[in-house]
Amino acid sequence: MTGTNLAGRTIRDLILGERTDITRLPWVGHRSRNWEFEPLRWTAATALYAVYRFADREEYRTGAAATHASAKLANLISGR
Secondary structure, eight states: OHHHHHHHHHHHHHHHTOOOTTTTSTTTTOOOOOOOOHHHHHHHHHHHHHHHHHHHHHHHHHTOSSOOHHHHHHHHHHTO
16 A cells, blocks of 8 residues: 555656655666566576586486586576
């Protein structure tokens, strides 16, 4: 209820062109960044998870103590 009240008062002040404490709030006039191209993002994230699963299976299968090369590559791509 409080959010709705604040939003209504903000819109009123903006429509009337009044410069108030409410219209100076940081979220008034805020521009959100563009969304990522969703199918591409989802495909890339799914592929990275598959690479991590593969690396985990290989590490478990071989008993390797070191990180598998494919996980290192996925870390590089994902920025980890």
